[in-house]
Amino acid sequence: MNEQFLSADIRKKLREFELQVQFTCPACRGRASDASAGSGSSCLGILGPSGCGKSMTLKSIAGIVEPDSGSIILDGRELFNSSRKVNLKPQKRRVGYLFQNYALFPNMTVEENILTGLKAGKRYGEAQQKQRVLEMMERFRLSGLEKRYPAQLSGGQQQRVALARILAYEPEALLLDEPFSAMDTHLRERLRLELASVLSEYQGASVMVTHDRDEAYQLCDNLLLFSKGHVIAAGKTKDIFNDPGSVEAARLTGCKNISRIEKLDEHRVRALDWDNLELVTDKTVTEDVTSIGIRAHDFEPVAEPEGMNRIPVENPKVSEMPFEWYITLQNGLWWKIGKTIHTHSADGLIPKYLRVAPEAILLLKG
Known part of the structure; x- marks a missing residue:
């Protein structure tokens, strides 16, 4: 995968404030040794309270909602540009979006859920799709669970299925929307370590939104602090924690x-x-x-x-x-x-x- 980055400069009027966001996120550069210790990858974190515009930012990048103005560029491709009337459909953006509840199809088995991602991407033939599903099942330690349905899986297994489905078609950007919000407290630490391992191997741009400062510190090298739709601090995560600069x-x-x-x-x-x-x-x-x-x-x-x-x-x-x-x-x-x-x-x-x-x-x- 070539050198990649994700940049966004968007505005959108919301009920209580106007979302105004500008940032550039470089591609991840995996460090497996760091991930095994629970350190952050090169994932960009967006930290802020509920309702501050974090998820709306991800949905704008994914194409789920349309900003009022601005631009979104991924690896040199314009995903959105209001002045040039560009607004690619979500399925053409090559952006993987991990929802808070993982959005698995309850009436599909594990292998069928993973296969839906490949079919949506339309990059693989039928034989390639089957081989890719097997590869992802092995990579995410899901072998033996092929015929199970989401309701028969643990929270950690559901997360791995969702990540396998997203990464199967090799998206150029990975968006993580509060990935641990549905988890019991005792599961979160183990799942953070698992996600850190996934991010350490991923070579695209990745962005994670969270309201949990521990998640942001552990998983993200770089950080944006959000408040009412605005970025109030940006930089290296450890630098921001060591010197936040403002009361907020x-x-x-x-x-x-x-x-x-x-x-x-x-x-x-x-x-x-x-x-x-x-x-x-x-x-x-x-x-x-x-x-x-x-x-x-x-x-x-x-x-x-x-x-x-x-x-x-x-x-x-x-x-x-x-x-x-x-x-x-x-x-x-x-x-x-x-x-x-x-x-x-x-x-x-x-x-x-x-x-x-x-x-x-x-x-x-x-």
Whole structure:
């Protein structure tokens, strides 16, 4: 497969806002060793809350809905161009779309479901179609399930059938719409690893939408953060999590400690929402910084009050979770402590003071 990319620059008026999206997604470059460890592939992630335009973006690329204006290009082919009156039908776009519920035909067997993808593509003769089905059955570990119906399969098996059906006709782009939303929690981690393995071998452009930051971090090297139809942050996934840049982006990436600030000097601020706590930052506090953020796992317990960025632990409220303790301080800060197998109580784990390193303080705009 030649060097490929997917680019979209589209607008569509929705009920509550106008979707305005522009991005370019390069082809995946598989790294099997990374996938086996659960790392991301070169998949582009779109992370945002429900109703922000994520799925509408995928449907526009797939040809299920038509944007009001703009263009969509895949490997040099125009799939959509409003000014040139180009709008290819979905079956001519060579785009694979994995729906949230997988959209398997309930009255068809596994092999029949996979075969429908090949027939729709019209690229293979009958003998080639049968051989291709066998190849996909083996690749996705479905051998022995040929005659079963979707209702007789587990959630993971259904996902593999859906991926086999899509990838059988070798689409040039793979679109994943909340692929784990229908899964029970205990299945998701295993299925993430399986999907990471599939993406590591796929050589086309791939885009996954999700509202789960863990999925985005684990499966996607690059990330777009969506809010009300707009991209509010774009870049390498780890870079965005390390430095989200804005209050909204910080919240989308899971930061629970956010406070408005008063700037004291280039490296000192007063946190107005945390009892006017004074903190030293590593990065320069520019005039457009309005807030700071601290991730709940970035606090360090300390015994002494002396030193930079000490925070007294007064009247803490303790909430027990299955594998962690959530500690809420009197000033509103929230801290997370991981449990060990021998941890039966938070008593003795809560120090007199916490410290946050200057480099762990996020400087946020907006």
